[in-house]
Amino acid sequence: MLHQLKHYIKHSLKSFHLHGIHSPFVFTLEKKCLRDKDHYEQYGEMLRFRESLQYNHTILNIKDYGAGSRVFKSNVRKVSDILKHNSSDQKSAALLMRLCSYFKVQQVLELGTSLGIATQAMAISKPDVHITTVEGSPEVQQFAVQSFNDLGLKNIISICSKFTDFLADHDSSYDLIYIDGHHDGAATLAYFESCLRFAHNNTVFVLDDIYWSGDMTAAWDQLCHHSQVTASVDLYDLGLLFLRKEQLQERFYIKL
Template identity: 45%
Template sequence: MHQIKQYIKFLLKSTNQHGVHSPFVYDFVTKCLYDKKKFYDYKKLQSYRKTLKNSKTELDVTDLGEGSKTLDNQVRKVSQMVSTSSSTKKEARLLYRISKYFELSSVLELGTSLGMGTYAFALANPNSKITTIEGCKNTSIFTESQFESLDVNNVNFNIGAFALEIEKLNETHFDCIYFDGHHNKQATIQYFETLLPKAHNDSVFIFDDIYWSKDMTEAWDYIKAHKAVRVTVDCFHLGFVFFRKEQAKEHFKIRL
């Protein structure tokens, strides 16, 4: 019910590129979010999704975050997980375009799951370094084995609780941090603030499911208001955060 109410509000307040006056955000919307090019790598993303949907594998899943709203059982079929706990086809393509557009060379992902988002980042820039953290050991091991068969070698898989694994990171900065797990207000804010020092002026933070619950929406509002944040772009399912000090503080709601 929360999501339905928020989506109605979003539709009433959101716009397209014609309601954007910031040159930076206008270019982001028109040249990235609304980019209609049929990238060849989209076929690879779709092929991987098909492989997961056809998988007969079952995983004993450990949820360290909020878990799934549709899958309650601990033993889950990969074929079901790809539809409920993984980036959608549209989201994976969007993450791919974002990585291409901003030429991301270093990405941190919180929440590997079956690696649809991870694969999108890895394909977009083969020379980039992707660090992905997953709380469930079995899920991470399965996904890493899939990436080995795909000959993807620019991804580092880390297993453990986000808070503990974040402390172990050696990187000084990341071009992008994708928050795609533990959909909880307190945890989201904690990870955001802990990782703020790893953002540079042109970094982008991406938050998944910002209207997942009332708690997550409150976390999104907190992040928007943070003094370090200059620009946000709310696309309902995903929220984008920019730290560009040369920008005036503005918030945009963009329909995809």
């Protein structure tokens, strides 16, 4: 908690608004997507899905391959508790929806489905988007699949697998890659490296919980200096990485 508070203060001091951004690409991204205050009809769908899970007391046995939980002492958890402590909040889910729409993405890879809050947000962002989402915990993955079926979402491929196994055997190209599920710095670096072969010049990487721990923050800092990363946008809750060769390497701090 102290680590997060310290870096929240640092982030706030480093953040700036439109007049401080000299990259036309990032300037437009902030103005038309990150700070977009319009109300989209998808927000209502997202809120209804979240509310359907809020009082769902189904018990799931969690198989955790990641850094573990700071809240839960047991791997037996209620859906409502997972929603409260381990799922994307409404603000982050809405941003993911807007990013998919803004960049006109067609193929999305998500590492870490959980209950599918972020998955659903991206899946309803635009008619032609297709989501491949990977979840390591079988009961969580099965619960999410049932939710997607109940919502009538036909554009989601859900895979139950360890991330390392999936990445080793998979070969495709994605416009947006969302990494959320391990919360370990070394693992995050390894996932990014593995996902580079799925990326193209306009792929956007989205990383969750970049200030979750010291090693996650160190991994984020290392990725910002990666030889193939040309722009990074630090939103505190999320981090965006771009590989655009026409962009000079630069770090941006934006407080939403």
